Amino acid sequence: MDAISFVFLFLFLITPLSYCLTTLVLIPRPCNGTSKVRSLPPGPPPLPLLGNLLWLPPSFSRIGTLFAHLRAAYGPTVTLHIGRRPAIFFMDGHVAQAALIHQSSAFARRPQALGTSRALGSNVHTVNMTDHGPHWRLLRRALTSVALLPRARQWALEALVDDLTSAGAAGENEVSPTEIFARALFRLFSLLCFGEELEESTLWAVREAQVGIISLAVKLSVFNLLPKIVLVVFWRRWMKLIRLRRRLDDLLIPIIRARSRDQLAVKEIPRCRSMASYLDALLGVELEDEVRRRRLTEEEIVNLCSEFINASTETTSAALQWIMANLVKQPHVQDKLVAEIASVMGANKQTVEEEDIKEMEYLKAVVLEGLRRHPPAHLLLPHTVAEEREVDGYVIPRGAVVNCSVAEIGRDEAVWKEAMEFRPERFMVGGEGEGVDLTGVRGIKMMPFGAGKRLCPGMGMAMLVLQYMVANLVWRFRWVEVAGKEVELAEEPGLTVAMKHPFLARLVPRAP
Ligand code: HEM
Incomplete structure (x- = not known):
């Protein structure tokens, strides 16, 4: 720690610390009057001042164990x-x-948005932070209007296959595909977001800024309970976060302006070089504020596009990584999948298309099993209630933070036989997952996309992308485990849960 940080620490942190800790942060305060506290759901007894802080595991990677333990107790x-x-x-x-x-x-x-999110501007209209109401509905509608056109997914697939082939050629057919998947999906979702292929330098600069923002926001989020202290002690990280956010503005605002000019010109010049996108839908959104109707600001559009690319790329590439790793580990599942693809396609068709996918029950089962066993998000985004409610016989007080343990629910031994096994057959006729409803309306057996009004609006697109990519990747290559470098399924939690040890595979092109 340098001298300036030390002075800041002494002046601004030590003196108010005891006040902050005792009055603002660490005293568990009922939100609904003392009589209702008795009816809160049970939990470990809170310590004076510390609440249940000591219950939290020292590392985020052990959060899963915490929930299993809490549930048992x-x-x-x-x-x-x-x-x-x-x-x-x-x-x-x-x-x-x-x-x-x-x-x-x-x-x-x-x-309400926490300190780091507020500083990044996400309390101004991102879908996930907008309160349930008419604005939120407009933004969700804009997102769900985005279509995954065949030429977009084909373009992304060919780029992915090229990258895997070059990586294989460089490494005697041994490939570590994690980063290659993430880049391919970033390309695809950027195309869907902006409606055109960005220049390579811009594309990767946007990714660098996004990845930097996420990793800093995750580090700083630990301190969201004490936002003012973050500013003082971690001011270097904080400034870096603000700089990256400005960099994103610098990269994206010119794209937004160009697209907006294109839209104005579209009446005279039919546009053919590009496709309808999320950005186009956002440029058309009219919000009705208390006093006037208005368009979204450029800053809001940057936030929304950034949310779109983050929410889609991180989750979908984590899911693809887990599914492919399991197919490498279990060659009999891969063989069964290839047999199904062959039965629908015939031997000579090169690319599996959306209409083929509709006939592939086992493919869907493989993707569902991947999402059940390895949900990319182990928790939902936090929910809350504006009024006191009752659930499971307990009071949920107004303003309480509410969440669901997605991973625990999908691995519940009372619902899923040998829940920790990767066994797609459980989703076929007669299996315990047959006809599972991902929206949760007909019952919740697994909820990788959440459930209810906040159900992930990208669910349909994510399911299609995953089925399309998995089918084509196993149709183009045989994915073989590398002797001595076996696939390990340990988890590395973060914003999404990725593999602790990214897997390696030998890729053998299948005969056309
Ligand atoms: C495998 C892929 C994906 C998974 C597992 C996933 C999972 C989730 C989960 C668990 C939530 C929180 C739901 C809640 O808080 O109740 C969520 C919300 C959200 N997701 Fe996804 N998601 C995926 C793909 C996508 C894609 C492709 C997009 C965009 C194209 C997207 C956009 C969003 C947005 C905007 C929200 C916030 C919705 C709201 O608050 O109303 N997601 N997602």
Whole structure:
């Protein structure tokens, strides 16, 4: 720590620390009057001043163990006192359904943005931070209007196959595909976002800024409970975060302006070099504020595009990585999948298309099993309630932070036989996952995309991308485990849960 940081630490941190800790942050405070506290869901007894802070594992990577332990000790609905408001976790599909589906509007709210998100501007209209209401509906509609056109996905697939082939040629056919998947999906979702292929230098500069923002925001988010202290002690990281956010503005605002000019000119010049995109939909959005109708600002559009690319790329590439790793580890599942593809395609067709995918039940089962066993997000984004509600016989007080343990629910041994095994057959006729409903309306057995009003609006697109990529990747190459470098399925939690040890595979091109 340098001298300036030390002075800041002494002047601004030490003196107010005891006040902050005791009055603002660490005292668990009921939000609904003392009589209701008795009816909160059970949980570890909070310590004076510290609440349940000591219950949190030292590393985020052990959060899964924490939920398993809490569930065994207290049942499927648990309260933790971590910040100013109680945090309530649902760890069972029935309880999650009772809240997110049967009381969907009440549980569709988000808590107020935390310090880091506010500084990045995401309280100004990103889909996930906009309160449940007409603006949020308009933004979700803009997102769900984006179509995954065949030429877009074909272009992304060919780039991915080229990258895998070059990586294989450079490494005697041994490939570490994790980063290659992430780049291919970043390309694809950027195309869907902006409607045109960005120049390579711009594309990768946007990715660098996005990845930098996410990793700094994750590091700083630990301190979201104490935002002012973050500013003082971690001011270098903070300034870097602000610089990266400005860099993103510098990169994206020219694209937004050019696209907006194109839209104005579209009446006279039919546009053919590009395709309809999320950005086009956003440029058309008219919000109705209290006093006037207005278009989205450039800053809001930057936030929304950035959210679109992050929310889609990180999750989908993590899911693709887990699915392909399991197909390498279990060659009999890969062979069964290839046999299904061959039966639908005939031997000579090179690319599996959307209409082929519709006939492939086992392909869908493989993707569902990947999402059940390895959900990219182990928790939902936090929800809250504006009014006191009741779930599972307990009071959920107004303003409580509410979340669901997605991973626990998808691995519940009471619902899934040998839940930790990767076995796509469970989704076929007669299996315990047959006809599973990903929206949760007909019951929640797994919820990789959430459930209820805040259900992921990219679910349909993500399912199509995953089925399309998995089918074509195994149709083009045989994915073989490398002797001595076996696939390990350990998890590395972060914003999304990726593989702790990215897998290696030998890629053998299949005869055309
Ligand atoms: C395998 C891929 C994906 C997974 C597992 C996933 C998962 C999730 C989850 C768990 C949530 C939180 C739901 C809640 O808080 O209740 C969410 C929200 C969201 N996702 Fe996804 N997602 C995926 C792909 C996508 C894609 C492709 C897009 C965009 C094209 C997207 C955009 C969003 C947005 C904007 C939200 C916030 C919705 C809201 O608050 O109303 N996601 N997603």
